[in-house]
Amino acid sequence: MEPIRLLLVDDEEQFRNAIARRLKKRGLVAEQAGSGEECLSILKQRPMDVVVLDVKMPGINGIETLTQIKKRYPQTEVILLTGHATTSDGVEGIKAGAFDYLTKPIELEHLAGKITQAQEKILRRVEKEKEAQFRAKMEQQMIATERLASLGTLASGVAHEINNPLAIIKESVGWMQLILKKEELADMPRRKDFEKAINKIASSIERAKRITHQLLGFVKKHDAVFCETSLKVLVDEAVELVHRQAINKNIEIIQKIEPNLDNLWSEPYQIRQVLINLLTNAIHATGSGGSITIALKNAGDQINMTLCDTGVGIPAENLKKIFEPFFSTKAPGEGTGLGLFVTRGIIEKLGGKIEVKSKVGHGTAFHVTLPKHHNIKEGLGENKNICSDALEQIKGENTL
Ligand SMILES: Nc1ncnc2c1ncn2[C@@H]1O[C@H](COP(=O)(O)OP(=O)(O)OP(=O)(O)O)[C@@H](O)[C@H]1O
Ligand SMILES: [Mg+2]
Structure with missing residues (x-):
């Protein structure tokens, strides 16, 4: 599992340091910010998975900071820390998109547990997104393959059907070319024009044959031997x-x-x-x-x-x-x-x-x-x- 990117936001430095130290002992390393403004400026530079956010702060308060975070970085989960007497802040925070809230004084076990739950939620979301992407890619590939397969079947079917009349045209053109060479037609009016036209037909047949042969090439059965x-x-x-x-x-x-x-x-x-x-x-x-x-x-x-x-x-x-x-x-x-x-x-x-x-x-x-x-x-x-x-x-x- 990737290490969690965690940000701890509280205006009381001592409290912040103490929490950060104790979280670190449990393997949760947190960056720190002393205000809502600082928190937003850190998020602008690098994304965070979880923000632990004090509600009562000078400057922009926790709820406003939370609203901004959810607006700009909806993937980031926020855990609010509210004062003991102000649980209504917590409820307001949940409405604004917080993952959960804890009332001060907080129990560290409780906080660490909430952070882990938030991380698990993120992991589940990432998994789901990956699965959805994979499914979309597979669907696209299947559509493309099916399209190609049906085009291929159609194309080789058409080629097969065209091959027979093509053979007849070719034979008839050959016969016309032979006749034109006969002495009895030496004085035929516009013989040269006829010859030109027939040669054009002959070369077009060759081109059409190239197409049908390419198409039939890979469905041809008689000379295919492993x-x-x-x-x-x-x-x-x-x-x-x-x-x-x-x-x-x-x-x-x-x-x-x-x-x-x-x-x-x-x-x-x-x-x-x-x-x-x-x-x-x-x-x-x-x-x-x-x-x-x-x-x-x-x-x-x-x-x-x-x-x-x-x-x-x-x-x-x-x-x-x-x-x-x-x-x-x-x-x-x-x-x-x-x-x-x-x-x-x-x-x-x-x-x-x-x-x-x-x-x-x-x-x-x-x-x-x-x-x-x-x-x-x-x-x-x-x-x-x-x-x-x-x-x-x-x-x-x-x-x-
Ligand atoms: N080695 C290559 N370098 C650059 N373009 C290529 C190369 N191979 C294929 N192409 C491109 O792919 C297209 C399709 O190739 P494909 O072999 O299916 O048909 P074609 O070469 O145009 O016709 P044909 O194979 O009947 O002569 C080509 O027209 C060309 O634009
Ligand atoms: Mg080619």
């Missing part, structure tokens, strides 16, 4: 894939990989997609001469991966939004805004976590933790097929 996975090999492969883009921008990619890095029992295709999404973002955000560092280390039953860049950074107001689907600061046509949404979806499905820290003008760091052995059964609810192969394997092992 197996022993070397994160180092995956990082090498992903770096190889983005290598050209990095060279073109004069960006160095540094790998800091712990020599005895353990393998994961996880899903390599999906992790590769995570790495490519994060690396592509980092390259896009980093200017010429910058660097991207990928660090991998064992951390108990997890592997920690940090991918940081020396890029433009992410403004605080965007940090909350970057994992939302379709949030992108890139020019229309350049970014789908799905990369990080999908990335987080994959990592969470694999039992891991992703966090981001960023400073505008300095760079961004994504911290990913992945469990070495994901509890496959946990993943079953949503996506049975992803794990079916691995489950079959485990079942097989169990029956042997």
Whole structure:
């Protein structure tokens, strides 16, 4: 328990000193003030948990001081010390918000007991506040998670539906492009315009396909198989894939990989997609001469991966939004805004976590933790097929 911050206010110095001395013997250390004014000026400088306040004082009296304390510092508890013949002051004080009152001459045991009770009241209030804050935070998180989950379901459902007509459009455009190349149409009026229009359709299909593929990427079932996975090999492969883009921008990619890095029992295709999404973002955000560092280390039953860049950074107001689907600061046509949404979806499905820290003008760091052995059964609810192969394997092992 934190030591109590206690203030003793009485205009009679000897009385104050005597009480303070005796309280100290019981482990209650009190600051002292000789008037209501001094009490308020101390409170202005530093907060107090409990104020023991004499009512009858020259200058502003105890009741007025109490009213001021309650107005300015409602958290502070006040115990009033009233004269023997003036219990009405005590009643008035309670009405003004005092914790309790004691009549002089006071018994020290009694005072010490009251101080402890006031302290307990404060502790209960702090606990309640913490609980309320925690509950509010959890509710907020749940709303955000549910929102993302339903957005995700909707988005991947839409992507799935769009994929089929898209395939038909693509096939038809391909056929039109072929026909246009035929000699019999060489003299067709405005053939070039037709060609241009058809090429535009073809490139728009490619863009639409990128969107649907990103969305379906993490719900795709057939190629998702759990197996022993070397994160180092995956990082090498992903770096190889983005290598050209990095060279073109004069960006160095540094790998800091712990020599005895353990393998994961996880899903390599999906992790590769995570790495490519994060690396592509980092390259896009980093200017010429910058660097991207990928660090991998064992951390108990997890592997920690940090991918940081020396890029433009992410403004605080965007940090909350970057994992939302379709949030992108890139020019229309350049970014789908799905990369990080999908990335987080994959990592969470694999039992891991992703966090981001960023400073505008300095760079961004994504911290990913992945469990070495994901509890496959946990993943079953949503996506049975992803794990079916691995489950079959485990079942097989169990029956042997
Ligand atoms: N390393 C980074 N540095 C700075 N900003 C970043 C970084 N990574 C992501 N962002 C910000 O987060 C936004 C969302 O990223 P996300 O990968 O989801 O979509 P995108 O990169 O815009 O589109 P896509 O992934 O389809 O190319 C980006 O537009 C960018 O503003
Ligand atoms: Mg991206």
